[in-house]
Amino acid sequence: MLKKYLSVLVIAACSTVATAADSPFYVGAQISATELKESEAGNSASFDFTTLSALAGYHFTPYIAAEVRLGTGVKGESYRELDYSEKLSVEMQSMLLLKGTVPVTDIISLYGVAGYASTKFKYQERATGFSFSDTETLDGLAWGIGAGVKITPRLTATLEYLQLPDEKFSDGPYNYKLKTNNLTLGLNYQF
Incomplete structure (x- = not known):
């Protein structure tokens, strides 16, 4: 009788391990070089930032996934x-993306992402007896391309270029355009 119970427990434990190995969930961490370009009447300025992000993803199929990313x-x-x-500075960056992946080999894959992104920039100015701060949020459609390399069956390194939302606005007689993008290195862990 005891052998039957042990057999059932071993089979149940093995099936749980097999199910966990095929989990569609993954998490990751990313470091991004975020660039903000501001242009007005032929003049332009570029500002560079470093952003750290965490992500969580879900594979609907081996080729289609959804990701949520939060960074600062x-x-x-x-x-x-x-x-x-x-x-x-970049105060916060958040994204909800759909990801399509095409395997090139067993360890290399290419992918494209598209979805919603929001980046909140914070400006601060200080002097003796004076302090000013303001925020500007650029949100909307984001899209990009990337490549993944499997380090182990569960661990993948990624390199990605992401075009973040642009914004155009007027301030009196001046017309401005803000463009942002990320160049990102990441590491994803598949459960």
């Missing part, structure tokens, strides 16, 4: 002279 800036642009300082 860890390095921004700053300027200081005597008692005056300016700082521009």
Whole structure:
């Protein structure tokens, strides 16, 4: 009788392990070089940031997945002279993306992503007796391409270019255009 129970337990444990190995869920971490380009009447300026993100994904099929990404800036642009300082940073970055993957070999795959993204930039200006801060959020359609390389059956390194939402606006007689993008290195773990 005891052998029957042990046999059932071993079979149940093995089937649980097999199910866990085929889990459609994955998580990851990314570091991105985020660029903000501002242009107005032929003049342009570029600002560079470093963003760290965490992601969670779900494979509907081996070729189609959905991802949620949340990130924050860890390095921004700053300027200081005597008692005056300016700082521009990424306060938050969030995305909901659909991902289509095409395997090239057993370990290399190419993919495309598209979906909704939002990046919130924060500007701060300080001097003696003066302080000002403002935020600007660029949100909308994001799309990009990337490549993945399997390090182990569960661990994949990724390299990705993502075109983030643009924005056009006017301030008096001036017309501005803001463009953002990410160049990202990532590591994903498949459950």
